[in-house]
Every structure is written in C-alpha cells, then in structure tokens.
Amino acid sequence: MKTRVAVVYGGRSGEHEISLLSAEAVIAAMSPDKYEVTRYLIDKEGHWSPRAIVPEPGGNPEIDVVFPVLHGTFGEDGTVQGLFELADLPYVGANVLASALSMDKDVMKRVCREQGLPVVDWMVLERDGEGSAAADVAAKLPFPIFVKPANLGSSVGISKAHDLAELEAALKLAAEYDRKIVVERGIEGREFECGVLGNENPAASVPCEVLPSREFYDYEDKYELNLAKTVLPPVLPADEIVEMRRLAVECFKAVGCSGLGRVDFLRETATGKLFINEINTLPGFTAISMYPKMWEYTGIPYGQLIDRLIELAMERFEQKKATRFTR
Numbered sequence: 001m002k003t004r005v006a007v008v009y010g011g012r013s014g015e016h017e018i019s020l021l022s023a024e025a026v027i028a029a030m031s032p033d034k035y036e037v038t039r040y041l042i043d044k045e046g047h048w049s050p051r052a053i054v055p056e057p058g059g060n061p062e063i064d065v066v067f068p069v070l071h072g073t074f075g076e077d078g079t080v081q082g083l084f085e086l087a088d089l090p091y092v093g094a095n096v097l098a099s100a101l102s103m104d105k106d107v108m109k110r111v112c113r114e115q116g117l118p119v120v121d122w123m124v125l126e127r128d129g130e131g132s133a134a135a136d137v138a139a140k141l142p143f144p145i146f147v148k149p150a151n152l153g154s155s156v157g158i159s160k161a162h163d164l165a166e167l168e169a170a171l172k173l174a175a176e177y178d179r180k181i182v183v184e185r186g187i188e189g190r191e192f193e194c195g196v197l198g199n200e201n202p203a204a205s206v207p208c209e210v211l212p213s214r215e216f217y218d219y220e221d222k223y224e225l226n227l228a229k230t231v232l233p234p235v236l237p238a239d240e241i242v243e244m245r246r247l248a249v250e251c252f253k254a255v256g257c258s259g260l261g262r263v264d265f266l267r268e269t270a271t272g273k274l275f276i277n278e279i280n281t282l283p284g285f286t287a288i289s290m291y292p293k294m295w296e297y298t299g300i301p302y303g304q305l306i307d308r309l310i311e312l313a314m315e316r317f318e319q320k321k322a323t324r325f326t327r
C-alpha cells in the first residue's frame with residue numbers, strides 16, 4: 001500500500017516563492033512506488049486549492065500524512081500545525097508549541113537561556129513603548145546593534161544599526177512588521193548552520209558556514225543577489241564542529257522540536273565563542289537548500305531524508321495515540 005501524502009505549500013508568507021520551489025523538490029524526490037502525493041496549494045491570500053484540509057478527525061480520508069512545505073508566517077509558526085492537530089492527522093515537523101516559540105526570536109532565546117545554551121544579549125521593546133527607546137537601548141548594548149521584528153523570517157525588517165540615528169530608523173522599520181521588537185548585540189564574526197533530524201534522539205548533520213556577500217545575510221543576499229557562498233564542511237577546528245553539533249541538538253530539544261530543524265549560529269571572532277542565533281523548524285528544502293545538502297554530506301541523500309521525515313511524523317503520531325484527552 002502506498003502512503004498518501006498531502007503536500008501543503010505556498011502560503012500567506014513572504015517566503016511563498018521559496019515554498020513553491022521547496023515543494024517541487026520534495027514531490028520530485030518522493031518515489032511514486034511508495035507515495036501517492038496530493039497537492040494542497042495555498043495562495044498568497046491564504047486560499048487553498050483545489051481544496052482545504054478539513055479541521056475534523058476523519059474529515060480527510062484521502063490523507064495518511066501531511067508534509068507541510070511552508071516557510072515563515074502561517075506555515076512555520078504553529079498556525080497550520082494547529083489545523084493538522086484538529087484534523088487528527090500525522091504531519092512532518094514541529095508541533096504547535098515548538099513551531100510558535102521557535103518563530104519568536106525573544107521566546108526562543110529565553111527557552112535556550114533557561115537550558116544554559118549560549119544566546120546573544122538581547123532586549124525586547126514594544127512598538128508603542130514610552131519615551132526614548134533608542135537612547136535606552138544604546139545605554140545598555142554596544143553598537144553595532146541588530147534590530148528585528150520578533151516574528152518574521154528572511155531578514156525582512158531587520159537592520160544593523162551603527163549609531164543612534166540608525167538605531168532610531170531601525171526601530172521604526174521593525175515596528176512596521178511586529179508589535180514586539182527584538183534588539184541584540186551585534187556579533188562580529190562568522191555564521192554557520194547545522195541540520196537536526198529526529199524525534200526523541202535527534203542527530204545533527206555536519207554544519208556549513210554561510211558567507212554573506214553583504215554586511216549581513218539580508219533579504220537581497222538570501223534571495224536576489226545569488227552571491228552569498230556556503231562552505232561545507234566548514235573550515236573550523238574539529239572540536240568546535242563537535243560543539244556546534246552538540247549545541248544544535250540541545251537547542252532542538254530545548255524548544256521541543258520534532259522531525260527536522262536547522263539551527264543557525266554566530267561565532268564571535270574576538271572570543272571564539274559560539275552563539276545560537278535561531279532555529280528554523282521548516283528550513284528551505286529546495287534541491288540546493290543547505291538543510292538537505294548538509295544531510296547529504298552527512299550520509300543521508302535527499303530521497304532518504306524525505307522517507308525518514310515521514311517515518312518520524314508517523315512515529316510521533318502513534319505515540320500521541322497513547323495519550324488520553326478526557327477522563
């Protein structure tokens with residue numbers, strides 16, 4: 001019997017186009033001997049075609065498992081995962097809570113700090129906060145300072161401020177995208193990414209280094225310029241790679257992730273210290289995306305990675321069945 005997989009893709013997010021590419025790559029890699037794929041395309045306005053998943057148990061008899069290939073808002077943030085829970089369907093990737101908290105750059109850091117994991121110094125501001133926000137921030141954090149909307153991706157709304165005037169402009173920009181703004185100490189150094197795969201006993205891939213072509217890895221660099229480079233395996237001492245992989249697994253566990261996650265790091269050149277920057281619960285999955293490339297390098301080719309993710313979704317669903325929801 002073939003496994004009937006619903007691939008949900010597109011989405012009401014700035015990463016709609018990337019999702020289309022990721023989904024085509026995922027579908028192309030699913031062996032037709034093993035899988036029967038149904039497409040659920042969500043357009044930029046949030047409408048599903050040819051039909052939507054029904055939010056009721058038993059309401060989707062044509063689906064064995066859902067593979068959400070969505071990035072960013074309404075896809076990676078727990079919202080669509082809530083629908084799969086209501087529908088009582090197995091799905092690939094993080095659950096509602098892990099998705100939502102990983103999306104929030106403040107909550108995610110708090111959870112990591114609670115576990116003793118290294119994150120950069122940061123502060124949170126409210127969009128409509130009182131008084132001289134920029135001066136308050138500058139009194140507490142050294143420049144350069146990164147300013148980010150708390151819940152977004154693709155570097156949208158993110159600025160690197162070098163002085164008070166830039167900081168004021170950066171806060172204004174970030175406030176257009178979120179009520180909650182995260183400001184962070186800027187790390188002068190290098191950037192790395194590490195793939196994680198599994199449920200209870202997750203494993204980390206060989207990491208890679210990302211070399212932005214600009215001052216930081218901004219939207220243009222990610223999607224338009226095509227000049228950023230990646231180095232796999234990274235040029236780093238072996239013990240630092242081991243430590244990065246350990247931290248990636250610890251971060252994955254700390255946020256309660258399942259299936260897959262890509263943990264991104266900043267390494268401060270002056271101190272050699274590693275900081276967890278963020279975890280992406282549905283990282284890019286195109287044929288040239290780093291998550292599958294890192295796993296391929298580590299020994300799991302793209303097709304097998306898909307098989308494993310579907311298995312992990314089924315496993316977690318079976319475990320959940322042992323849970324009582326009523327007296």
Ligand SMILES: Nc1ncnc2c1ncn2[C@@H]1O[C@H](COP(=O)(O)OP(=O)(O)O)[C@@H](O)[C@H]1O
Pocket residue numbers: 120146148152153154155156158184185186187188191212216217218264266277278
């Ligand atoms: N504290 C920081 N210090 C140095 N660079 C940073 C810092 N925070 C973010 N960056 C740079 O900005 C980019 C985007 O920030 P990130 O938090 O990863 O947001 P997104 O979720 O949009 O990818 C990073 O890839 C990195 O290049």
Ligand SMILES: [Mg+2]
Pocket residue numbers: 264278
């Ligand atoms: Mg990032």
